[in-house]
Amino acid sequence: MELNGVPVTLADLAPLGLVNFGHFTSMRVEDRAVRGLTLHLDRLTRDCRAVFDTDLDAERVRELVRHALRDTERPAVVRVSVYDPAIQMGRPGAAAEPHILVTMRAASSTPPPPLRLQSAVYARDLPKVKHLGLFGAMHHRASAQRAGYDDVVFSEPDGTITEIATSNIGFITTAGQLVWPHADVLVGTTMRLINQARDEDVVTDRITLSQLDRFTGVVATNAAVGVRPVSGLDNHRWPAEHELIDTLRKEYESIPPQRL
DSSP states (O other): OEETTEEOOHHHHHHHHHTOOEEEEEEEEBTTEETTHHHHHHHHHHHHHHHHSSOOOHHHHHHHHHHHTTTOOSOEEEEEEEEOTTOOTTOTTSOOOOEEEEEEEEOOSSOOOOEEEEEEEOOOSSTTSOBSOOHHHHHHHHHHHHTTOSEEEEEOTTOBEEEETTBEEEEEETTSOEEEEOSSOOOOHHHHHHHHHHGGGEEEEOOBGGGGGGEEEEEEEETTTEEEEEEEETTEEOOSOOHHHHHHHHHHHTSOOEEO
Protein backbone atom coordinates (compact mmCIF):
# COMPACT_ATOMS: atom_id res chain seq x y z
CA MET A 1 0.00 0.00 0.00
CA GLU A 2 1.62 3.22 -1.18
CA LEU A 3 0.63 6.88 -1.22
CA ASN A 4 2.38 8.88 -3.93
CA GLY A 5 4.93 6.09 -4.25
CA VAL A 6 5.95 5.72 -0.59
CA PRO A 7 4.62 3.45 2.18
CA VAL A 8 1.41 4.86 3.60
CA THR A 9 1.15 5.93 7.25
CA LEU A 10 -1.77 5.96 9.65
CA ALA A 11 -1.82 9.74 9.50
CA ASP A 12 -2.10 9.52 5.71
CA LEU A 13 -5.07 7.16 5.89
CA ALA A 14 -6.99 8.90 8.66
CA PRO A 15 -8.57 11.57 6.39
CA LEU A 16 -9.61 8.86 3.94
CA GLY A 17 -11.64 7.15 6.64
CA LEU A 18 -12.86 10.21 8.49
CA VAL A 19 -13.76 12.48 5.56
CA ASN A 20 -14.15 9.83 2.82
CA PHE A 21 -14.08 12.34 -0.02
CA GLY A 22 -12.50 11.12 -3.22
CA HIS A 23 -12.80 8.67 -6.11
CA PHE A 24 -11.16 5.50 -7.39
CA THR A 25 -10.90 2.84 -10.04
CA SER A 26 -10.14 -0.87 -9.72
CA MET A 27 -8.34 -2.90 -12.38
CA ARG A 28 -7.11 -6.44 -12.83
CA VAL A 29 -3.39 -6.55 -13.59
CA GLU A 30 -1.71 -9.57 -15.14
CA ASP A 31 1.88 -9.55 -16.43
CA ARG A 32 2.02 -5.78 -15.84
CA ALA A 33 -0.88 -5.22 -18.25
CA VAL A 34 -4.54 -4.19 -17.93
CA ARG A 35 -7.50 -4.60 -20.25
CA GLY A 36 -8.92 -1.16 -20.85
CA LEU A 37 -6.09 0.67 -19.10
CA THR A 38 -6.78 3.83 -21.10
CA LEU A 39 -10.42 3.73 -20.00
CA HIS A 40 -9.40 3.41 -16.35
CA LEU A 41 -7.06 6.38 -16.65
CA ASP A 42 -9.68 8.41 -18.49
CA ARG A 43 -12.13 7.67 -15.66
CA LEU A 44 -9.65 8.86 -13.04
CA THR A 45 -8.93 12.12 -14.84
CA ARG A 46 -12.62 12.76 -15.56
CA ASP A 47 -13.72 11.99 -12.00
CA CYS A 48 -10.89 14.09 -10.54
CA ARG A 49 -12.25 17.08 -12.39
CA ALA A 50 -15.79 16.29 -11.17
CA VAL A 51 -14.79 15.74 -7.52
CA PHE A 52 -11.88 18.13 -6.99
CA ASP A 53 -12.23 20.54 -9.92
CA THR A 54 -8.62 19.97 -10.88
CA ASP A 55 -6.57 17.89 -13.29
CA LEU A 56 -4.87 14.55 -12.65
CA ASP A 57 -1.65 13.40 -14.33
CA ALA A 58 -2.57 10.03 -15.86
CA GLU A 59 1.06 9.17 -16.63
CA ARG A 60 1.93 9.75 -12.99
CA VAL A 61 -0.79 7.26 -12.05
CA ARG A 62 0.74 4.65 -14.37
CA GLU A 63 4.15 5.24 -12.86
CA LEU A 64 2.83 4.81 -9.31
CA VAL A 65 0.96 1.61 -10.16
CA ARG A 66 4.10 0.17 -11.78
CA HIS A 67 6.08 1.11 -8.69
CA ALA A 68 3.59 -0.52 -6.32
CA LEU A 69 3.66 -3.73 -8.39
CA ARG A 70 7.43 -3.95 -8.65
CA ASP A 71 7.70 -7.02 -6.36
CA THR A 72 4.45 -8.69 -7.44
CA GLU A 73 4.37 -11.37 -10.11
CA ARG A 74 0.92 -12.88 -9.56
CA PRO A 75 -2.31 -11.42 -10.97
CA ALA A 76 -3.68 -8.69 -8.73
CA VAL A 77 -6.67 -6.43 -8.41
CA VAL A 78 -5.22 -2.95 -8.05
CA ARG A 79 -7.26 -0.09 -6.67
CA VAL A 80 -6.18 3.48 -7.33
CA SER A 81 -7.84 5.91 -4.90
CA VAL A 82 -7.55 9.65 -5.36
CA TYR A 83 -8.04 11.94 -2.37
CA ASP A 84 -6.49 14.94 -0.65
CA PRO A 85 -5.49 14.36 3.01
CA ALA A 86 -5.66 18.12 3.61
CA ILE A 87 -9.34 18.40 2.64
CA GLN A 88 -11.51 18.89 5.74
CA MET A 89 -15.17 18.04 6.19
CA GLY A 90 -16.09 21.69 6.62
CA ARG A 91 -14.22 22.80 3.49
CA PRO A 92 -14.54 20.14 0.76
CA GLY A 93 -14.55 22.89 -1.86
CA ALA A 94 -11.08 24.13 -0.97
CA ALA A 95 -8.37 24.03 -3.63
CA ALA A 96 -7.25 20.42 -3.78
CA GLU A 97 -3.95 18.64 -4.29
CA PRO A 98 -5.01 15.08 -5.12
CA HIS A 99 -2.86 12.27 -3.71
CA ILE A 100 -2.74 8.80 -5.27
CA LEU A 101 -3.16 5.75 -3.06
CA VAL A 102 -2.38 2.37 -4.66
CA THR A 103 -3.57 -0.77 -2.92
CA MET A 104 -3.81 -4.32 -4.17
CA ARG A 105 -5.13 -7.77 -3.42
CA ALA A 106 -4.58 -11.14 -5.02
CA ALA A 107 -6.79 -11.83 -8.04
CA SER A 108 -8.68 -15.09 -8.15
CA SER A 109 -7.55 -17.52 -10.84
CA THR A 110 -10.81 -19.48 -10.91
CA PRO A 111 -14.12 -18.25 -12.38
CA PRO A 112 -16.53 -17.15 -9.64
CA PRO A 113 -19.88 -18.96 -9.31
CA PRO A 114 -23.07 -17.45 -10.74
CA LEU A 115 -24.60 -14.60 -8.76
CA ARG A 116 -27.94 -14.69 -6.97
CA LEU A 117 -29.28 -11.16 -6.64
CA GLN A 118 -31.86 -9.44 -4.48
CA SER A 119 -33.42 -6.18 -5.65
CA ALA A 120 -33.51 -3.01 -3.56
CA VAL A 121 -34.76 0.49 -4.28
CA TYR A 122 -31.67 2.68 -4.11
CA ALA A 123 -29.67 5.18 -6.17
CA ARG A 124 -26.04 6.07 -5.51
CA ASP A 125 -25.03 9.71 -5.19
CA LEU A 126 -23.52 10.94 -8.48
CA PRO A 127 -23.90 7.49 -10.09
CA LYS A 128 -21.69 8.38 -13.07
CA VAL A 129 -18.71 9.01 -10.73
CA LYS A 130 -16.84 6.10 -9.14
CA HIS A 131 -16.53 7.85 -5.80
CA LEU A 132 -15.66 6.63 -2.30
CA GLY A 133 -19.18 6.99 -0.90
CA LEU A 134 -20.03 3.28 -0.75
CA PHE A 135 -21.97 3.05 2.51
CA GLY A 136 -25.41 2.80 0.91
CA ALA A 137 -24.31 0.18 -1.61
CA MET A 138 -22.54 -1.88 1.05
CA HIS A 139 -25.53 -1.62 3.39
CA HIS A 140 -27.86 -3.04 0.74
CA ARG A 141 -25.31 -5.71 -0.22
CA ALA A 142 -25.07 -6.76 3.42
CA SER A 143 -28.86 -6.95 3.70
CA ALA A 144 -29.04 -9.12 0.58
CA GLN A 145 -26.34 -11.46 1.85
CA ARG A 146 -28.07 -11.82 5.23
CA ALA A 147 -31.19 -12.83 3.30
CA GLY A 148 -29.26 -15.59 1.51
CA TYR A 149 -28.30 -13.82 -1.73
CA ASP A 150 -24.84 -13.00 -3.09
CA ASP A 151 -25.35 -9.36 -3.99
CA VAL A 152 -27.89 -6.61 -4.60
CA VAL A 153 -29.23 -5.02 -7.77
CA PHE A 154 -30.65 -1.53 -7.52
CA SER A 155 -33.90 -0.26 -8.96
CA GLU A 156 -35.80 2.98 -9.06
CA PRO A 157 -39.10 3.27 -7.13
CA ASP A 158 -41.03 2.34 -10.31
CA GLY A 159 -39.04 -0.91 -10.66
CA THR A 160 -36.60 0.29 -13.32
CA ILE A 161 -33.38 -1.69 -12.94
CA THR A 162 -30.11 0.26 -12.83
CA GLU A 163 -26.98 -1.58 -11.65
CA ILE A 164 -25.49 -4.08 -9.21
CA ALA A 165 -23.69 -2.67 -6.15
CA THR A 166 -20.26 -2.67 -7.83
CA SER A 167 -21.02 -4.16 -11.26
CA ASN A 168 -23.04 -3.54 -14.37
CA ILE A 169 -25.87 -5.90 -15.27
CA GLY A 170 -26.86 -6.99 -18.76
CA PHE A 171 -29.86 -8.97 -20.00
CA ILE A 172 -29.98 -11.45 -22.89
CA THR A 173 -33.04 -11.59 -25.16
CA THR A 174 -34.45 -14.65 -26.90
CA ALA A 175 -32.87 -13.27 -30.10
CA GLY A 176 -29.44 -13.37 -28.47
CA GLN A 177 -29.06 -9.62 -28.04
CA LEU A 178 -27.36 -8.07 -25.00
CA VAL A 179 -29.38 -5.29 -23.37
CA TRP A 180 -28.01 -2.91 -20.76
CA PRO A 181 -30.46 -0.96 -18.59
CA HIS A 182 -31.20 2.53 -19.86
CA ALA A 183 -30.70 4.31 -16.55
CA ASP A 184 -28.40 6.65 -14.65
CA VAL A 185 -25.53 4.27 -13.87
CA LEU A 186 -21.76 4.07 -13.68
CA VAL A 187 -20.70 2.67 -17.05
CA GLY A 188 -17.92 0.27 -16.14
CA THR A 189 -14.72 -0.37 -18.06
CA THR A 190 -15.67 -3.99 -18.77
CA MET A 191 -19.06 -2.87 -20.06
CA ARG A 192 -17.37 -0.33 -22.36
CA LEU A 193 -14.97 -2.94 -23.73
CA ILE A 194 -17.81 -5.37 -24.42
CA ASN A 195 -19.72 -2.63 -26.22
CA GLN A 196 -16.68 -1.88 -28.37
CA ALA A 197 -16.24 -5.54 -29.23
CA ARG A 198 -19.88 -6.25 -30.09
CA ASP A 199 -21.01 -2.91 -31.54
CA GLU A 200 -24.45 -3.45 -33.16
CA ASP A 201 -25.27 -6.51 -31.03
CA VAL A 202 -25.62 -4.35 -27.89
CA VAL A 203 -28.44 -1.96 -27.02
CA THR A 204 -29.72 -0.07 -24.00
CA ASP A 205 -33.35 -0.08 -22.99
CA ARG A 206 -35.53 0.48 -19.95
CA ILE A 207 -35.83 -2.79 -18.04
CA THR A 208 -38.11 -3.27 -15.05
CA LEU A 209 -38.42 -5.97 -12.43
CA SER A 210 -41.78 -6.92 -13.95
CA GLN A 211 -40.14 -7.74 -17.31
CA LEU A 212 -37.63 -10.36 -16.20
CA ASP A 213 -39.48 -13.22 -17.91
CA ARG A 214 -38.57 -11.65 -21.27
CA PHE A 215 -34.91 -12.64 -20.90
CA THR A 216 -33.12 -15.95 -21.27
CA GLY A 217 -29.98 -15.02 -19.37
CA VAL A 218 -28.36 -12.32 -17.27
CA VAL A 219 -24.73 -11.30 -16.87
CA ALA A 220 -22.75 -9.16 -14.42
CA THR A 221 -19.55 -7.38 -15.45
CA ASN A 222 -16.73 -5.62 -13.64
CA ALA A 223 -12.97 -5.27 -14.00
CA ALA A 224 -12.06 -7.59 -11.14
CA VAL A 225 -13.82 -10.73 -12.47
CA GLY A 226 -14.73 -9.81 -16.04
CA VAL A 227 -17.93 -11.56 -17.13
CA ARG A 228 -20.01 -13.46 -14.57
CA PRO A 229 -23.37 -15.19 -15.04
CA VAL A 230 -26.38 -14.28 -12.91
CA SER A 231 -28.53 -17.27 -11.98
CA GLY A 232 -31.29 -15.47 -10.12
CA LEU A 233 -32.88 -12.14 -9.26
CA ASP A 234 -35.44 -12.25 -6.46
CA ASN A 235 -37.75 -15.14 -7.43
CA HIS A 236 -36.62 -15.32 -11.07
CA ARG A 237 -34.13 -17.95 -12.22
CA TRP A 238 -31.94 -18.34 -15.29
CA PRO A 239 -29.59 -21.11 -16.43
CA ALA A 240 -26.13 -20.88 -14.91
CA GLU A 241 -24.73 -21.60 -18.37
CA HIS A 242 -25.64 -19.66 -21.48
CA GLU A 243 -24.04 -19.68 -24.91
CA LEU A 244 -23.90 -15.89 -25.20
CA ILE A 245 -22.37 -15.50 -21.74
CA ASP A 246 -19.62 -17.92 -22.75
CA THR A 247 -19.14 -15.91 -25.95
CA LEU A 248 -19.00 -12.62 -24.05
CA ARG A 249 -16.38 -14.04 -21.69
CA LYS A 250 -14.23 -15.29 -24.56
CA GLU A 251 -14.55 -11.99 -26.44
CA TYR A 252 -13.63 -10.01 -23.35
CA GLU A 253 -10.65 -12.22 -22.52
CA SER A 254 -9.41 -11.96 -26.12
CA ILE A 255 -9.09 -8.16 -25.86
CA PRO A 256 -5.35 -7.36 -25.78
CA PRO A 257 -4.34 -5.83 -22.44
CA GLN A 258 -2.34 -2.60 -22.39
CA ARG A 259 1.07 -2.47 -20.76
CA LEU A 260 1.43 -0.34 -17.66
